[in-house]
Amino acid sequence: MRLLIAGAKPKFFHLKEFGDALAKLGVEYKLVHDLDVYTGFPSRDIRKWFQTRKKFDVLVSEFKPDAIFIDRQAHFGVAAVISKIPLFILLRGDYWSEMKWAKETLYKSPIKRIVLWWKQRIAEKCFNGAAVILPICKYLEPIVKEHYPKKSIQVLYGGIDSSKWYPVKEMELKHPCVGLLQGAWIWGKTKEILTLTKVIEAMPDVTFYWAGDGPYRQKITDVLGKYNNFKWLSALEYPDKVRQYLAALDVYALASGIDMSPLTLQEAQLMKKPVVATxxxxIPELMIDKETGFLIKKGDHEDWINKLTLLINDKVLAANMGDSGRKFVIDNFSWERMANGFLKIVQEHIDKK
Incomplete structure (x- = not known):
């Protein structure tokens, strides 16, 4: 089997690991940056508005894939639909809620609304033409079915290489400390960080670090930056600096309004850190409440205070949860497991035809 994998450059690290796991199972794969092959409108580079499918057609003609795998909805996916090659779309988030949040925040001007409409049009063509849509967690499955009830939909959890998350020299942080590691790209996710305002205020002897960036970053730092025990570290180099950061934390925190399969939650557990998450x-599918960490209801700052205080003070409990977290991730989210799951889905699609 030949599989053409296309995605965004920031995801190449993980897409290559996925491809390598498939290769061990006999799959020949080729990984490409989707926008290098076919960008089209909208793009900041006006010259790319008038691109054709020529590069895509040459790529397909030379590689001759049996299937195409993408992890975002772009012109590349539309070209795949037109080619009639079975298209498998890994859906990483609640696309429809994300579009709603975008309209309410960053895309209010008429020009940006046109851009957003065009992106939605492209996405719809990808979803409608896909052989199978692959939501990355069970929570997302009924949401996809609501929008595309007649499509084949199969949950495909992401994978992670546990061997790349090991003890290292720690980043220099002030202890005791709690660390967040999350982007600020979607307001529906990011705004939950503000729940920690009262937590940071109530725990002056604990330093709270946030590593991450994005268009909504300042909305957070303008509020939390007023506290001496809050430090913003910007985005960190992946994976080396991320590994050093996680190694230094006493507790990993994930304050998110909505998340499907946050990789940092898996990484923190592999680094044997107790986790507290919304x-x-x-999110509940990637950890075990009261065993690898604690789950907190949205907006419940008092529970955040209680659980963080407990983990910072009880070193034995924190260590036990860290050990359990690493085992849980290794047992359930290996690349081998994801690769085998994907091939099973492909075979089911072939059998139905």
């Missing part, structure tokens, strides 16, 4: 979206 009980939202697919």
């Amino acid at each position: 009980n939202a979206g697919g």
Whole structure:
């Protein structure tokens, strides 16, 4: 089997690991940056508005894939639909809620609304033409079915290489400390960080670090930056600096309004850190409440204070949860497991035809 994998450059690290796991199972794969092959409108580079499918057609003609795998909805996916090659779309988030939040925040001007409409049009063509849509967690499955009830939909959890998350020299942080590691790209996710305002205020002897960036970053730092025990570290180099950061934390925190399969939650557990996270979206599927950490209801700052205080003071409990977290991730989210699951889905699609 030949599989053409296309995605965004920031995801190449993980897409290559997925491809390598498939290769061990006999799959020949080729990984490409989707926008290098076919960008089209909208793009900041006006010259790319008038691109054709020529590069895509040459790529397909030379590689001759049996299937195409993408992890975002772009012109590349539309070209795949037109080619009639079976298209498998990994859906990483609640696309429809994200579009709603975008309209309410960053895309209010008429020009940006046109851009957003065009992006939605492209996404709809990808979803409608897909052989199978692959939501990355069970929480997302009924949401996809609501929008595309007649499509084949199969949950495909992401994978992670546990061997790349090991003890290292720690980043220099002030202890005791709690660390967040999350972007600020979607307001529906990011705004939950503000729940920690009262937590940071109530725990002056604990330093709270946030590593991450994005268009909504300042909305957070303008509020939390007023506290001496809050430090913003910007985005960190992946994976080396991220590994050093996680190694230094006493507790990993994920305050998110909605998340499907946050990779940092898996990484923190592999680094044997007890985790405290918002009980939202697919987050409960990536940890075990009261065993690898604690789940907190959205907006419940008092529970955040209680659980963080408990983990900082009880070193034995924190260590036990860290050990359990690493085992849980290794047992359930290996690349081998994801690769085998994907091939099973492909075979089921072939059998139905």
